[in-house]
Amino acid sequence: MTARGFLALVLGFGTAVGLALAQEEEPAGRPPREEAFRMVDAYVVSNLQESLGLTDDQFAKAIPLVKRLQSERRQYLLDRTRTVREMRRLLQRGGATETQVLGLLRQVKGLDADGPTRTRKNLDALDAVLSPLQQAKYRVLELEVEQRMRELMNRVRPRSPARQGARPPGQ
16 A cells, blocks of 8 residues: 555544534444554554654654654643534523533633643754754644545535625525
8 A cells, every 4th residue: 555545544533523522422442442542553654764864863752752642732722622522512492501601711711821831842842853844744634634534524524605706695
């Protein structure tokens, strides 16, 4: 299988992650999501040394840092999504109290303060192992993976008239 074919396969599994996150209820036990996360992680790890031109020593040091960076970034996004979903449920039911909403808002604000700080700390630790050129290559690798996942997600999402640029009926 070519590298592009493997990337398409891995990112196809990543699409399942995005779809699972977009659903109202998460699948019990989340095996498909966890498997998709492992596939994306495996792709990044398997291409890290060659894509960045790492020495064996750099690779050995970078792997745990990359895994921690991805894991903590993912956990932040999952926790934030879960909290905002809970807030949405409360508001949609119509019986949300200020106390409930304030508690959830505190959680979201705490996550928003802590998540990016942890990401920056993890990224700084990884950068300490890499040369400036390798740091740039890592940022590009992350961006390419992210863009490819978005493209695949856009292909599998149903198209609504508003997303296609069409006007809704009656306008």
